Amino acid sequence: MRIDVAGARGESQTDIARRTGVGGVTPTDTDAVALEKLATYAIAAGTDAEPGQFIVRGAGDDPFFIGTDGTGADSALRTDLAAPTGGVLVGTADGSNVEQNLAERSTDLSALGYPKLVFSAAVPRQPAAGGGFASLNDAGHEPGNLSGAMTLSGRNLVIPFGYTANRVGTFQITPDETFAGLGITAGASVAFDKATVSFFMPLYIFGNLSSIPTTAGTAGLAVPTFFTGDVTGIKSSADVTITHPSCGAATHTPAVTQIFQAADVVAWDNRCTGYTATTVSIATFIDFVFSVTWNGTAWVVTTPMAVTPTVAFSAGVLTVTFGQTLPSNMLYAQMNSPYHATVKGVRRNGNMTTTTIPISFVDSAGALLTTEQAGMTATVSIPVKVKSATPLGRVAILRPNASLDADKIRSDDGNFWVWGAHKLAASV
Incomplete structure (x- = not known):
């Protein structure tokens, strides 16, 4: 019925x-x-x-x-x-x-x-002793819908799902309070059967510039534990170049801060002279200063600057060529010479330019000395900052969002929270 x-x-x-x-x-x-x-x-x-x-x-x-x-x-x-x-x-x-x-x-x-909606969940952690990532599975945690072990792919972590979907719904990975406190973030490329996770973290580098080697190495550098071995420095000419994991884009400007200690007699400052997504170059800048002396056979120029000036003597005028261009609004110099029996002083002899300065030596009567002779020594300083030949002092460098090697994320306390949703075909 x-x-x-x-x-x-x-x-x-x-x-x-x-x-x-x-x-x-x-x-x-x-x-x-x-x-x-x-x-x-x-x-x-x-x-x-x-x-x-x-x-x-x-x-x-x-x-x-x-x-x-x-x-x-x-x-x-x-x-x-x-x-x-x-x-x-x-x-x-x-x-x-x-x-x-x-x-x-x-x-x-x-x-x-x-379609059928399916979910996956995990709590990935790699212990401090290493051994790879695995999802927590204990009285308080249980993974869901995973298949096989988590693996590494380059610097990334691969999380396998227990299914193959035909549509991606969503996928989220979030650091816990331990890793969030370190500034670690994560992002995933999600496929139908797995998620490949990339990790990032602010990179703080402490550098003692005078200890950086002339061949690439880690001497003179201190970095967070998770970046150990990933950051190297090399001293080349007047610059120190530090190489590190990519921070994603060359437009991410590094922050460079000079660090002073009580014993420092500060006569320099350190500046960033260039950067890319994976490098930062730093040089020490000092006052423009040099000394010039006639040693009986030749003129000798000494300077702590990266660029050594050149000199030429003619008819009582010593023309000094800087080898670099100075600001046009700083064209004045301070000159002095030590006591000597016959050479009584040094003075500017003509107009100073952005690239040269003419100087002359005089006797006790103030007359121009037209021939080279013993006692001709002068120290010249100009109030501008130029590169030092030797990097000096200490710096702190910050690069945001540097790539973090998943294999180096090791902690007995920190973990990530993972949740995903996919759609399966109606025939599944």
């Missing part, structure tokens, strides 16, 4: 059952007795249901009941059955009983063409 049709206006399911006798309901049964009989009947009927029949639960106190469209128009029938009473369909087209229908509801939706 079918009851998948509406009764008279205002007639309830129990009224229909008392009128039709379905499920053994009698005309004198109360609503409570009728509902009990109908529920028993629905479950028994569901066990023997044939393809094309469905178990439906009505709204409120309405019972389970069975119905069929007889034509195989499954979707239309399901809507027709559930909608009149505001009920919810819990059946399947294969005639399963109610208990099976409830357990297999997601399979039923897949069979109707709906």
Whole structure:
């Protein structure tokens, strides 16, 4: 007997059952007795249901009941059955009983063409002793939907899913409070069967410039533990170049700060002279100063500057060529010479330019000395800063978002939180 049709206006399911006798309901049964009989009947009927029949639960106190469209128009029938009473369909087209229908509801939706949403979860950690990443799996943590071990790919961590999806829903990886406190961040490239995670961290470098070697090495440098071995320095000419993991873009300007100690007699400053995504170059800048002396056979120029000036003497004028261009608004110099019996002083002899200065020596009467002779010594200083031949002092360097090697992220306390959602095809 079918009851998948509406009764008279205002007639309830129990009224229909008392009128039709379905499920053994009698005309004198109360609503409570009728509902009990109908529920028993629905479950028994569901066990023997044939393809094309469905178990439906009505709204409120309405019972389970069975119905069929007889034509195989499954979707239309399901809507027709559930909608009149505001009920919810819990059946399947294969005639399963109610208990099976409830357990297999997601399979039923897949069979109707709906995708299946699946999730993955993990708590990756690599202990301080190393040995690779694994998800925490203990009384308080349990991974979900992973397949096989986590592996490394270059500097990245690969997390395998326990499925192969056909759509990526979302994927999130977040550091816990230990790693977040260190500034570690993570980003993932997500495929249908795995996520490849890249890690980043602000890179702080402490450098003692005078200790940097002339061949690439780690001497004179101090970095966070997770970057050990990834940062090297080399001294070349007047510059120190520090090489480090990529910070993503050359437009990320490094912050360079000079560090002073109590014993320092500061007459210099350190400046960034260039940078790329993976390098920072630093040089020490000092006052422009040099000394020039006639040693009896030649002029000798001494200076702590990176560029040594050259000199030429003619008719009592010593022309000094700087070898570098000075600012045009700083064209004045201070000159002095030590005491000598016949050479009594030094003075500028003509106009100073951005690249040269003419100087002359005089005797005790102030007369120009036109020939080179012993005692001709002068020290010249100009109030501008130029590169020192020798890097000096200490600096602190900050590069934001430097690439962090996953294999070096080792901690007995820190971990990451991972959660992902994918869609599988309806046939899965």
